[in-house]
Amino acid sequence: MEVTGAQALVRSLESQGVDVVFGLPGGAILPAYDPIRSSSLRHILVRHEQGAGHAAEGYAWATGRVGVCIATSGPGATNLVTALADAYMDSVPIVAITGQVPTAMIGTDAFQESDITGITSPVTKHNELVTDPARIPAAIAEAFHIASTGRPGPVLVDLPKDILQAQTTWSWPPSMDLPGYKIPGAPEGSLIEQAARALREARRPVLYVGGGVVKSDSAPAVRELAELARTPVTTTLMARGAFPDSHPLALGMPGMHGAYAAVAALQECDLIVALGARFDDRVTGQLASFAPKAKVVHVDIDPAEIGKNRRPDVAIVGDLRTVLTDLVTAMRAEIDANGAPDTASWVTLTDGWKRSYPLRYSQEAGGPLKPQHVVERLSALTGGDAIVVAGVGQHQMHAAQHYRFTKPRSWINSGGAGTMGFAVPAAMGAQIGRPGELVVAIDGDGCFQMTGQELATCAIEGLPIKVLIFNNGFLGMVRQWQELFYEERYSEVHLGTAIPDYVKLAEAYGCVGLRCDNAGDVDSVLEKALSVSDVPAVVDFRTHDAEGVFPMVPAGHANDDIVLGPEFTAAEQQAATRKEVI
Amino acid sequence: MRTHTLSVLVENKPGVLAHVAGLFSRRAFNITALSVGPTSDPKVSRMTIVVDGDSTPVDQVHKQLEKLVRVLKVTELEPEEAIERELALIKVRVNPDLRAELLDVATSFRASVVDLNPDTIVLEAVCSPGRLDALLTQLARHGTCELVRTGMIAISRGGETITDDMDSAPPELALTH
Numbered sequence: 001m002e003v004t005g006a007q008a009l010v011r012s013l014e015s016q017g018v019d020v021v022f023g024l025p026g027g028a029i030l031p032a033y034d035p036i037r038s039s040s041l042r043h044i045l046v047r048h049e050q051g052a053g054h055a056a057e058g059y060a061w062a063t064g065r066v067g068v069c070i071a072t073s074g075p076g077a078t079n080l081v082t083a084l085a086d087a088y089m090d091s092v093p094i095v096a097i098t099g100q101v102p103t104a105m106i107g108t109d110a111f112q113e114s115d116i117t118g119i120t121s122p123v124t125k126h127n128e129l130v131t132d133p134a135r136i137p138a139a140i141a142e143a144f145h146i147a148s149t150g151r152p153g154p155v156l157v158d159l160p161k162d163i164l165q166a167q168t169t170w171s172w173p174p175s176m177d178l179p180g181y182k183i184p185g186a187p188e189g190s191l192i193e194q195a196a197r198a199l200r201e202a203r204r205p206v207l208y209v210g211g212g213v214v215k216s217d218s219a220p221a222v223r224e225l226a227e228l229a230r231t232p233v234t235t236t237l238m239a240r241g242a243f244p245d246s247h248p249l250a251l252g253m254p255g256m257h258g259a260y261a262a263v264a265a266l267q268e269c270d271l272i273v274a275l276g277a278r279f280d281d282r283v284t285g286q287l288a289s290f291a292p293k294a295k296v297v298h299v300d301i302d303p304a305e306i307g308k309n310r311r312p313d314v315a316i317v318g319d320l321r322t323v324l325t326d327l328v329t330a331m332r333a334e335i336d337a338n339g340a341p342d343t344a345s346w347v348t349l350t351d352g353w354k355r356s357y358p359l360r361y362s363q364e365a366g367g368p369l370k371p372q373h374v375v376e377r378l379s380a381l382t383g384g385d386a387i388v389v390a391g392v393g394q395h396q397m398h399a400a401q402h403y404r405f406t407k408p409r410s411w412i413n414s415g416g417a418g419t420m421g422f423a424v425p426a427a428m429g430a431q432i433g434r435p436g437e438l439v440v441a442i443d444g445d446g447c448f449q450m451t452g453q454e455l456a457t458c459a460i461e462g463l464p465i466k467v468l469i470f471n472n473g474f475l476g477m478v479r480q481w482q483e484l485f486y487e488e489r490y491s492e493v494h495l496g497t498a499i500p501d502y503v504k505l506a507e508a509y510g511c512v513g514l515r516c517d518n519a520g521d522v523d524s525v526l527e528k529a530l531s532v533s534d535v536p537a538v539v540d541f542r543t544h545d546a547e548g549v550f551p552m553v554p555a556g557h558a559n560d561d562i563v564l565g566p567e568f569t570a571a572e573q574q575a576a577t578r579k580e581v582i
Numbered sequence: 583m584r585t586h587t588l589s590v591l592v593e594n595k596p597g598v599l600a601h602v603a604g605l606f607s608r609r610a611f612n613i614t615a616l617s618v619g620p621t622s623d624p625k626v627s628r629m630t631i632v633v634d635g636d637s638t639p640v641d642q643v644h645k646q647l648e649k650l651v652r653v654l655k656v657t658e659l660e661p662e663e664a665i666e667r668e669l670a671l672i673k674v675r676v677n678p679d680l681r682a683e684l685l686d687v688a689t690s691f692r693a694s695v696v697d698l699n700p701d702t703i704v705l706e707a708v709c710s711p712g713r714l715d716a717l718l719t720q721l722a723r724h725g726t727c728e729l730v731r732t733g734m735i736a737i738s739r740g741g742e743t744i745t746d747d748m749d750s751a752p753p754e755l756a757l758t759h
């Protein structure tokens with residue numbers, strides 16, 4: 001059948017099973033917007049293309065499906081770059097479709113021309129400038145295949161205007177031409193057996209669970225493995241929710257602002273089983289002194305992650321879903337043959353750490369409102385059942401630390417890139433991907449002002465997301481670093497709490513606006529926000545401006561230098577530093 | 583400097599060279615030479631990349647290259663198992679008193695004279711990069727005034743070929759996401 005390139009694009013997206021796209025039109029992509037009108041695609045008109053990118057990410061995080069965003073050439077496309085870079089760092093499967101100037105004008109500095117494939121090549125898993133309308137179906141099919149398989153990531157397809165306007169013949173499915181695209185097959189069984197043996201023999205093992213566990217939907221197998229092997233579990237910032245925080249073997253989050261028990265367990269363990277985690281510097285601290293006594297079993301789908309930062313003793317390249325299933329089976333066999341692992345004294349030790357050095361803060365009645373208290377109340381009121389989306393900064397760390405996660409895909413954030421402005425648009429994408437579920441963005445006052453205009457989109461689309469602005473009047477995380485490492489010389493971190501007036505702003509955007517400045521009102525204000533069902537509810541929480549995030553391992557330091565923070569006595573800090581290990 | 587040689591087969595498509603070069607700058611990999619040319623298959627190009635092994639983790643270079651969608655195959659060639667060649671064109675100023683000596687040097691390196699002028703000659707040399715460096719040292723006394731090198735190309739010794747274990751089957755088509 002004869003169609004235009006634009007029709008081929010829209011049909012390809014439909015055939016690919018896409019239900020929603022986030023975008024904003026312009027000259028070069030105009031031809032595609034005509035067939036979108038009469039298609040089955042739901043198009044969400046964002047207010048800024050960065051919002052389209054993060055919304056596609058939020059959708060992908062929440063659903064496990066590929067998120068799609070569309071922009072025009074030039075500035076429309078470059079506005080997507082931050083979201084693409086974010087998706088690349090966090091391995092989020094999204095497909096970006098951009099318009100381009102007509103092929104004959106490429107290279108002439110034509111109006112709204114930018115070399116978007118050149119610009120995005122370091123921040124996409126793959127990209128392509130399509131120069132033949134007949135290739136559109138294959139280019140789209142390949143983009144979805146590449147985005148969603150192996151280690152997921154963003155893919156960009158750039159479509160010149162004349163290619164969208166040209167006539168071509170429609171047929172589906174196209175045959176993909178990806179001779180160089182490799183997805184690792186099943187690893188050798190002997191490696192799985194080695195891993196199982198190492199786990200059974202270890203006296204002080206830890207499962208170091210990363211984002212790969214969420215992406216491969218293998219959280220249930222992790223739980224089975226942990227219980228079989230009687231092994232404590234840490235969940236990274238990318239993996240919060242992959243193992244329930246209420247589980248007796250849960251140690252919480254490791255890393256720079258990790259729970260003491262999680263940080264200490266990694267330092268003192270004799271075996272790390274890394275599952276879809278990448279030994280990121282925010283987890284390891286100073287690499288040379290990280291987990292000095294540990295053997296390492298590293299499972300990842302990306303061969304380039306193996307040995308990049310830490311040399312493993314057992315390297316397993318493969319899909320976690322199948323590897324974990326096999327590992328659980330191998331572990332059972334290992335236990336049947338040689339008995340259960342002996343980790344009892346290790347678990348007692350880590351339990352002691354959890355009790356002695358919990359996440360601690362103090363909310364005084366009548367005192368300043370503590371951000372941790374808001375997170376804790378939200379956690380209690382929602383029973384750990386909300387989809388929590390965070391911005392970047394202190395509020396993000398407080399959310400990751402204090403929300404009691406119960407299930408995977410209930411925590412969405414910008415981990416690797418740390419992109420301020422992620423929360424509101426990502427929450428919008430998550431809400432569209434999972435309508436009827438409770439989506440709560442915990443955002444900073446700084447972050448909110450970067451992408452808050454998507455409240456307009458959410459209000460018009462009737463998306464009842466909750467946006468909890470932790471309004472401390474500061475770029476709080478930067479302020480904390482200036483407090484600790486620049487002798488309290490605060491430079492350009494003060495935002496002020498009054499401007500803008502977030503309640504009025506929310507109302508101007510057609511949302512419900514609420515304010516809370518004391519601990520006593522937190523529950524009632526949260527309940528009011530949670531009860532709004534047709535538009536977003538925005539809460540201006542006036543949180544303590546001098547609150548820090550603790551524990552903290554100062555950047556570049558060894559994890560052994562962990563600072564518990566002002567809520568602990570000098571004696572406690574000393575005891576924590578001088579930990580006695582069997 | 584310890585160098586490593588990677589032979590890389592890539593799809594002959596626009597932007598592939600930029601992708602590969604971009605990877606090196608993004609990952610802070612130091613390369614000392616890169617050469618590209620066609621192969622017997624018009625859809626495939628071959629790159630030879632020489633990596634500075636002192637400053638760059640070669641294993642990472644190898645793995646990151648393999649992740650590029652348009653890269654078909656990466657192999658590392660060990661110097662003792664490979665034939666390494668580089669072509670250079672060298673313009674040398676000729677001092678009439680040393681003309682004979684200059685031509686002797688050229689002969690002993692099997693470099694041929696491809697352009698001859700009253701006060702300059704152009705030599706063409708094809709040899710291993712190490713030998714080429716030695717030739718250039720010799721010529722320096724005479725006054726090398728212009729030099730162009732292709733960058734090294736290399737091929738394995740013996741019967742093995744780079745395409746031996748290549749899987750040419752197309753990937754399975756996934757229609758759902």
Ligand SMILES: Cc1ncc(C[n+]2csc(CCOP(=O)(O)OP(=O)(O)O)c2C)c(N)n1
Binds near residue numbers: 419
């Ligand atoms: C786009 C971007 N710019 C700058 C930074 C550096 N940065 C990290 S956290 C932070 C402060 C965020 O302030 P706010 O949103 O108010 O959160 P808070 O730390 O106060 O909770 C800044 C500026 C960043 N991560 N992203």
Ligand SMILES: [Mg+2]
Binds near residue numbers: 446470471472474475
């Ligand atoms: Mg703030």
